[in-house]
Amino acid sequence: MTTRLDPDALLLVLGPRPDRDVGRWLQDGLRGAVVDGRLEAGTVLPSGRDAAAALGVSRGTVTTAVDVLVGEGLLVSRLRSGVAVAALPAASAAPSAAPRPASAPRPVSVGTPDPALFPRTAWARAVRDGVRGLADADLGYPDPQGLPVLREALAVHLRRARGAHVTADDVVVVSGVAQALSLLARLLVAGRVGGPAPADGVAVAVEDPSSRGALELLHDAGLRTVGVPVDDAGLRTDLLPDDARAVLVTPAHQFPLGVVLGPTRRRSLLTWAAAGDRLVLEDDYDAELRYDRQPVASVQALDPGRVVLLGSVSKLLSPALRLGWVVAPPRVVGPLVDAKRHTDLGTSVPEQAALAELLASGAYQRHLRRARLVYQRRRRVLLDALGRAVPGLEVGGVAAGLHLVVRLPGEAAERAAVDGLLAAGVPVEPLSGTGVGRREPGVVVGTARVREVDVPRVVDVLRGAAATTGSV
Amino acid sequence: MTTRLDPDALLLVLGPRPDRDVGRWLQDGLRGAVVDGRLEAGTVLPSGRDAAAALGVSRGTVTTAVDVLVGEGLLVSRLRSGVAVAALPAASAAPSAAPRPASAPRPVSVGTPDPALFPRTAWARAVRDGVRGLADADLGYPDPQGLPVLREALAVHLRRARGAHVTADDVVVVSGVAQALSLLARLLVAGRVGGPAPADGVAVAVEDPSSRGALELLHDAGLRTVGVPVDDAGLRTDLLPDDARAVLVTPAHQFPLGVVLGPTRRRSLLTWAAAGDRLVLEDDYDAELRYDRQPVASVQALDPGRVVLLGSVSKLLSPALRLGWVVAPPRVVGPLVDAKRHTDLGTSVPEQAALAELLASGAYQRHLRRARLVYQRRRRVLLDALGRAVPGLEVGGVAAGLHLVVRLPGEAAERAAVDGLLAAGVPVEPLSGTGVGRREPGVVVGTARVREVDVPRVVDVLRGAAATTGSV
Structure with a gap:
């Protein structure tokens, strides 16, 4: 009818x-x-x-x-x-029929630079000039390894700033270190880098404590991680496990503890890698932000055939940009470029051209100098105030980066500090949450956006937390 | 010593x-x-x-x-x-010791727009204005689902231009359709979308012929593909296999054959999807470039709970940008956003802001109108010349997109046409290479950059090829 x-x-x-x-x-x-x-x-x-x-x-x-x-x-x-x-098949529940709850504001990561320092005008200008300078041929599907002019500029920069042993052929441009880790983890799981995958899965050594985000990426890709303790000279390389095919390490500024991998440890790290033909994944996340001296050069230069150097603009410019790089030996570059192509065909060419422009024009280096001064001062002011107000407080790490670590007397103190700092709008995460095996109480505090006016509140919170069990 | x-x-x-x-x-x-x-x-x-x-x-x-x-x-x-x-461990062969051969110029994909039309100034301006309009909070780590202002602008645009049933909550911003396919394929393999994965692997139906690049992405993620023939009304939906968990289809303009999925087929496609609670992956790659009429609306609106709509700026602006979108039901959006976070944390915020700006300012639509006129004319001029010069030549597809298909009498003719067009600098791929099961001889010709002056040479090559076995 x-x-x-x-x-x-x-x-x-x-x-x-x-x-x-x-x-x-x-x-x-x-x-x-x-x-x-x-x-x-x-x-x-x-x-x-x-x-x-x-x-x-x-x-x-x-x-x-x-x-x-x-x-x-x-x-x-x-x-x-x-x-x-027409008679349509019974439509399934329309998307709008089951609205998701409005997303809560995402917490700010402790390693985030101050967005107020992001050089909006310089970036826009770099995009304009970079795009202007592109050949028509560059506006087709991208080279999955990265725009040659950017790989060249990065090689020059990394040789100068990080002592890396690198030419443009060794560079793969990625959408941030997270993508690099995700791709490398999948290649390790598949046995396409780091040697054949054992039947019971591939293990990678990681620092204990470590970045939780990095561990999540490795686990999501199917890797097993083995925590290796960190002390005042960095990773305890004498405890590196035999069955790991690679190690993820932050030699220039350990995350979160802030220590530097010592000279002897660097050598024994490479000896371990050479003995099992293993890979060293050197996460160089904030190495340029060293305040008291020139940054320690990368481990990569010591054995470019086994060390894979990972870096990005996230700490210096903004993590909103999703631009990073991998320096790797040919046996890794090949599979990595294939994996990059199968993931997203390559990284945005206009953004690559903009970063190349920023590096070549010197604007990157100018921003680095400016940002370093600001962050150094903020860190200094906070540390001085903490030292005066809470004399016994144990603050770790060298003068570098965008975070510091404060050890606290127990879980209650940790909870109090995290809650208090979050309420004050200061990026923070519990130190115990970064532990792989050991769980030490404390907080990792993002210092990049703690201005002088914010310092008293931060000091109050940490003093209160340190006194939570009655002892500092 | x-x-x-x-x-x-x-x-x-x-x-x-x-x-x-x-x-x-x-x-x-x-x-x-x-x-x-x-x-x-x-x-x-x-x-x-x-x-x-x-x-x-x-x-x-x-x-x-x-x-x-x-x-x-x-x-x-x-x-x-x-x-x-210091005694360093024996360094492995340094990267520069084994230089890779200089990479050959990569062939241009047939679906690439004319780079000379890329609106460099408008893009640079959109980046400038987009970045200016960002809140400081947007310059931290990105929302892995996409910048809200862009998701909103895309929802408006896709409702208007593609008849899609979509709000900002249904949109996931990705780094191009390739990334969307790669992520969705992995989720299908893991059984996280499209139902539990069978022990013998997950199968997805694909059009025969299909984009080779898309198939490569699906296979790389571990999917099995089943080719389903395409005729003048598009995918033969009556031949869709029972054991596939999803189908990848190009309803608005089949790649490569250029036909449109007919009305009855649309309904039976959705009936098949509903019967097995399967997903339809609607690749809307060049749907806005229809020259003779308003583009056929997307299938997605007919069943937003089962159809996943994929699109990007690659055909209209440039594939060098790596910017795309997915419109999906909540049961897909959730896992997809997780996968996106584990892959690269999100897409570049300045680029997302620029696209939002381009859409909101109307510059996107202006560029679309201009590009449509240019490409329509180039296609028309080439087709007219071919029709006059090689009367029997079989050219398929509706007036749309950036490519056309020419059927040829055999493999020798196909080889001659491919070689001749490549030598003339015209993007081309063998039609037989796009076949999944069947292999028909012919060529897929990229028409976007074939200007009037190039037409005689293209005509010569195709006339010669068509005569290769002595018969057209």
Whole structure:
């Protein structure tokens, strides 16, 4: 049985007729009514002439709209009975039927630079000049290894700033260190780098404590991680496990403890790697932000055939940019570029051109000098105030980076400090949460956006927390 | 046994002393010589005083350089015998020792827009204005689902331009359709979308012929693909296999054949999906570039709970941008956002802000109108010339997109056409290479950059190829 729709009922379905774009109004209105079920399957539309008269549009407008919707499968044209609403398969619950709760504001990571320092104008100018300088050929699908002019600029920069042993051929541009870790982890799991994968899975050594985000990426890719303790000279390389195919390490500024991997440890790290033909993944995340001296050079230069150097603009410019690099030996570069291609075909060329421009023009280095001064001062002011107010407080790490670690007497103190700092808008995470095996109480505090006016509140929170069990 | 280096030999190792930055010269020179083995392990350096005198620098400069290199593990300071070169583990072959061959110019994909049309100035302006409009909070780690202002702008755009049933909550911003396919494929393999994964692997139906690049991504993620033939009304939905958990389909403009999925087929596609609670992956890659009429609306609106709509700026702006979107039901959005976070944490915020700006300012739509006119004309001129010169030539597909398909009488003709067009600088791929099961001879020709002056050469090549076996 079929119903024929009254011409005037069409107006009820469609709502008021606009002054212009009536064709679009008719099409969109009909489509919406068919899709959401207001016009039931089998309903026959009025004739073109009747509909046009009722709606106050031309017959051509009606015909076009009907043709469009027939083409989309929403209406069917029947030889004898006219145009009817098609029988659609029972639609599943529409997305809007089950709205997700509004997302809570995401907590700010402790390693985030102060967004107020992001050089918006310089970045926009670098995009403009970078895009202007691109050849037409650069505007097709990207080279999955990275734009040659950026790889060249990064090689120059990393040789100078990080003592790396690198040419443009050794560089792979990635969308941040997170992507690099995710890709390398998958390659390790598949046995495509770091040697054949054992039947019981691939293990990677990690620092204990470590970045939780990095561990999550490795686990998500299917790697097993083995925590190796960190002391005042960095990773305890004497405890590196035999069965790991690689190690993820932060030699220039350990995350979160802030120590530097000592000279002897560097050598024994490489001896361990050489003995098992293992890979060293050197996460150089904030190495350029050293305040008291020139940063310690990367481990990569000591054995470019086994060390993979990872870096990004996240700590210096902004993690919103998703731009990073990998320096690796050819046996890693090949599979890594394949994996990058299979993941997203490559990183945005205009952004790569902009970073190349920033490096070549010296704007990157100027921003580095400026940011270093600001962050150094903020860190100093906070540390001085803490030292005066809470004399016994144990603050670890060298003068570097965007965070510091404060050890606290217990879990209650840790909770109090985390809650208090979050309430004060200061990026913080519990130190115990960064532990792999050991869980030490304390907080990792993001210092990048703690301005002088914020210092008293931070000091209050930490003093209160340190006194939580009555002892510091 | 140890050698003590003659002070003057240091100069030989370091090369000529520059006028400024002597500290850096000394450090970099020593580091390089230790790393590349010119200074052997155990070699003892001259005393600080002797070295300073020989090099013409201050003792402080020497001391600083030595301290830095001791910190990096390259030198060791011994109580009695002075400073010596450290014993490094045998370095593996350095990257530069095995240079890869210079990469050949990558062939241009047939679906690439004309880079000369890329609106460089408008893009740079959109980045500038977009970045200016960002809140400080947007410059931290990104929302892995995408910048809210862009998701909002895309929802408006896709409702208008593609008839999609979508709000900002249903949109996930990705780094191009390739990334979307790669992530969705992994989720299907893991059984996290599309239902539990069977023990013998997950199968996905694909169009035969199909984009080779898309198939490669699906296979790389571990999916099995089942080819389903395409005829003049698009995918033969009556042949969709029961054991597939999803289908990848190009309803608005089939790649490569250029046909449109017919109304009845649309309905039966959704019936198949509903029957097995399967997913339809609707690749809407070039749907906005329809020249003879308004583009057919997306299938997604007909069943937003089962259809996942994929699109990007690659065909309209540039594939160098790596910016795309997914419209999906909540049961897919959740796992997809998790996967995106574990892959790269999110897409570049400045680029997302720029696209939002482009959409909101109307610049996107203006560019679309302009590009559509240019591409329509180029396609028309080429088709007219071909029609006059090679009357029997079989050219398929509707007036849309950036490519056309020419069927040829055999493999020899296909090879001749591919070679001839490549030599003429025209993007081309063999039609037989896009076949999944069937392999039909012909060529897929990229028309976007074939200007009027290029037409005679293209016509010559295709006429010659069509005559290769003596028959068209």
